[in-house]
Amino acid sequence: MTLNPDPKELEGGFGINSQPKDSDIYIDIDTPMGKCSAVYLNLIFQLPKWGFDRVKLDEKMDVSPVFQQYYQLTIKQKQELENMIKAALASISAALSDLEMLRHDLRKYKEFMDYFKMKDYGKEKKDEEMRLRGEQPLKSIFIDQVDAHTDLPNTPIALRSIVGRWPTIIADFMKLKDEDLDPKKIAKDYSVSEAQGVVLSTKNKLYQEWRDELFRRAVEERFRSLVQMVEARKKSFEEYKQMIKPTIRRYKSIVDGIGQMGMERAAFWRPDSQAMSLDQATIWCWKPFAVPEKYKAPREAPLDEISLEKAGFKDKQAKELVKSLLKEKKELRGLTPEEEEKKIQSEISKFKIKALPVEPSIDKIVQDYVEKIEREYGVKISGADIYKARQKLAERFEASLKGKTSYETWVFSPYYMFFEMKVDRFVARLPDGSEFEDLMLNRFTGWTITQNVMIVHLLELEAKDKQLDNYIGQMLGEMGVNAEGAVVESDELEKDYLIKLGEETKKKEEKKTQSISESFRQLMSPITSLLSFFGIKLAFFKARGPYEFIFTERITKYYMKEAGQTFQSVVSFIKSSFGVP
DSSP, X not given: OOSOOOGGGSOTTTOOEEOOTTOEEEEEEEEETTHHHHHHHHHHHHGGGGTOEEEEEEEEEEEOTTSHHHHHXXXXXXXXXXXXXXXXXXXXXHHHHHHHHHHHHHHHHHHHHHHHHHHHHXXXXXXXXXXXXXXXXXXXXXXXXXXXXOOBTTBOOSTTTSXXXXXXHHHHHHHOOTTOOOHHHHHHHTTOOHXXXXXXXXXXXXXXXXXXXXXXXXXXXXXXHHHHHHHHHHHHHHHHHHHHHHHHHHHHHHHHHBTOSOGGGOGGGOTXXXXXXXXXXXXXXXXXXXXXXXXSOOOSOTTXXXXXXXXXXXXXXXXXXXXXXXXHTTOSTTOOHHHHHXXXXXXXXXXXXXXXXXXXXXXXXXXXXXXXHHHHHTOOOOHXXXXXXXXXXXXXXXXXXXXXXXXXXXXXXXXEEEEEEEEEEEEEEOTTSOEEEEEEEEEEEEEEEEHHHHHHHHHHHHHXXXXXXXXXXXXXXXXXXOTXXXXXXXXXXXXXXXXOOSOOOOOOOOOOOOOHHHHHHHHHHHHHHHHHHTTOOOXXXXXXXXXXXXXXXXXXXXXXXXXXXXXXXXXXXXXXXXTOO
């Protein structure tokens, strides 16, 4: 396990992460081709029947070039995936380029549509200011883009060309209303000459015809088609990215796995002269258990619901969780930051989750390991990730309690047996053409753990998935590396590309608060010392946490016994499958 909580870090009552006796073994068996693979697959399918959830944590492989058939197949698959990714990325790039061009045009035509809407609204509501906000830009477009090109040879008739004769003609034209069509009335109302009034009247008629009959119709048709094209390109762009993700995921597993076993260093295997391959997979499996006459009983109402605060989520984590769920439902669209914050806080107060056997389930042990997992995998663990890890247990318990599971149901208990199998499969083809395979469990270990340690392991699974998603996101441009070297969404990278003015970096020192256990120990230390002086052991003060705390008398004799016996049953199943006594 990459991050396996040290038993010394778990004080009595606050968690258990211990190995039962003889729960760390090494198995190595040679068989004819196919037998090892059959036993391995049989075990993988048998574990759920015993009530275990199982998952493949990672996989690696290595093939010697002498093993031509297997080696060429692997390399060919890698090259095919590379070509598929290159072609798909080129399609995505082209789709993005088309999308950005269409969006640019759409923004321009949206601006024109806004001018028409403001003009119509101001005219309908008799709001002169609003009407002018729409009318003035349209007149400017007419003067610069339409009227400016009406000059005849040696006969300037455009407003910009005759401004030398009548300096105020453009300003006067901008003041005209739709009803200003009579030259004499224009000359009187705007205090201009009759000749200028005739020009203004003619230009106003031409402007209105262009605005209402030509430009508006063209803008509306083009805007409608642009909206459709942008939505189509946007959907295509998103579909291209979704289609390539499984390919990148597969390519990543091959690249990370191939050549990682260090087979070239194992000279006694002679990979340079003998046909051989080696693949490795790490399997995790777990299930809860309850011991007879246990000291602490599980919750009486296993399907009750609790708030995020009672489950142990911090305020920031609760906000991250609720915000991500609201984004998925698209309920934050169009909200201002203030409205968004209000909506999130309202949802947090109403948000309920299924209770686990021990609450708060996201306790100090889990919170401490969140930071360690982030450092180990280089990812950011959000409240949504913690929720996903926790839900794996909550949903499994709920399915068991409602009788919806196809396999052995889970007992509602905060204690788990957790097994890790590092499976190495070695295949060799000898010079005479015969083949054999070797299956090594190197090593197979079993642990007795509590609910919080189980959630830590599930968080590690979330981190591995997120690490892979970040890799895919970087290839697709959805993610990037910021100035601090952290992988973040592209939206957060924008500030790194903008000029920074007047920003002062302020380092906030986090106040380290003492844990409950530390505070309690400091409080009880002088009392315990005083009573010990008189030969009195303060045994009843040991129960400080929600879990079992008496290690020698109860954990070793009851809890670890349950996990140890199941571990030996799995070992016996493996040996009997191979015909080993």
